[in-house]
Amino acid sequence: MTAAITIHFRKPELTSKCVDSLLADGWDPILVWDNSADGGESLKALEAQYAPEPRVRLARNAVNLGFGKGMNAGLALLGRQGYSGPVLLVNNDALVVPGMRLALGEKLSGGTALLAPRLMQDGQEQGWLYYQPWLALVTRRPLPGSFAYLSGCCLLVERPDNALPLFDEDFFMYGEDVELSWRMYGMTARLHLLDRSFVLHEGSASSGPASAAYERFLVRSHWLLAEKLASNALEKLLMYVLRVPVLFARASVRAWRYRSMMPLRALSTLVHDG
Numbered sequence: 001m002t003a004a005i006t007i008h009f010r011k012p013e014l015t016s017k018c019v020d021s022l023l024a025d026g027w028d029p030i031l032v033w034d035n036s037a038d039g040g041e042s043l044k045a046l047e048a049q050y051a052p053e054p055r056v057r058l059a060r061n062a063v064n065l066g067f068g069k070g071m072n073a074g075l076a077l078l079g080r081q082g083y084s085g086p087v088l089l090v091n092n093d094a095l096v097v098p099g100m101r102l103a104l105g106e107k108l109s110g111g112t113a114l115l116a117p118r119l120m121q122d123g124q125e126q127g128w129l130y131y132q133p134w135l136a137l138v139t140r141r142p143l144p145g146s147f148a149y150l151s152g153c154c155l156l157v158e159r160p161d162n163a164l165p166l167f168d169e170d171f172f173m174y175g176e177d178v179e180l181s182w183r184m185y186g187m188t189a190r191l192h193l194l195d196r197s198f199v200l201h202e203g204s205a206s207s208g209p210a211s212a213a214y215e216r217f218l219v220r221s222h223w224l225l226a227e228k229l230a231s232n233a234l235e236k237l238l239m240y241v242l243r244v245p246v247l248f249a250r251a252s253v254r255a256w257r258y259r260s261m262m263p264l265r266a267l268s269t270l271v272h273d274g
Contacts, residue, residue: 068167117198152177175221215266
């Protein structure tokens with residue numbers, strides 16, 4: 001068996017598409033962690049749909065823990081239920097293409113590793129991403145000083161003990177995959193990207209582009225990454241200072257693209273509070 005976890009947030013039709021794709025590819029068990037914070041209302045449709053399906057496990061949860069903390073809770077729950085093997089962590093706005101489980105399984109080595117498929121998003125293929133820690137830039141090609149990381153949209157995690165927290169829970173949403181890859185490099189863990197595309201990703205389907213939540217969490221993640229990636233107080237201060245003009249330029253572009261002041265408001269609030 002190879003387990004999978006996805007986090008549900010208020011859109012059962014989105015989560016069910018993801019779960020159905022996992023079932024079609026042979027993942028078992030599949031844990032759906034509820035982060036909706038709606039009293040279980042949106043989970044009811046999934047409970048009715050998957051009641052006859054023993055491979056799907058639904059975990060009720062009263063509050064929205066965020067992505068990293070929710071995934072950590074799901075991993076711990078699988079451990080308590082007796083599962084100790086590799087686990088696929090996948091966004092509920094992603095669809096697994098048949099064959100991905102076997103392709104990832106061929107790369108398992110019995111050590112500590114992060115493995116990921118390539119993504120198809122907005123008609124473009126996405127593989128390795130690169131993070132420039134001084135300027136808070138995410139690029140598809142490496143820049144001087146950047147490091148490669150695997151997108152948290154779809155990750156197969158292989159490690160000896162799934163009960164231990166995987167993601168840094170200071171991140172509510174976004175940026176936790178950058179920090180995780182950076183930390184795994186320090187642990188000499190293996191990071192591997194498959195050669196072909198196996199996941200279709202809708203992207204920001206739960207939070208929505210230029211929404212208040214999306215902009216707030218994304219900007220905050222870059223701020224947190226300065227704290228997490230800096231090796232001393234001086235580096236952290238320089239990262240903070242260098243981030244401001246870059247994040248302002250990014251927010252200005254997004255404000256123009258989406259005809260919304262929300263990106264600039266989110267940045268202004270962060271700088272003021274920080």
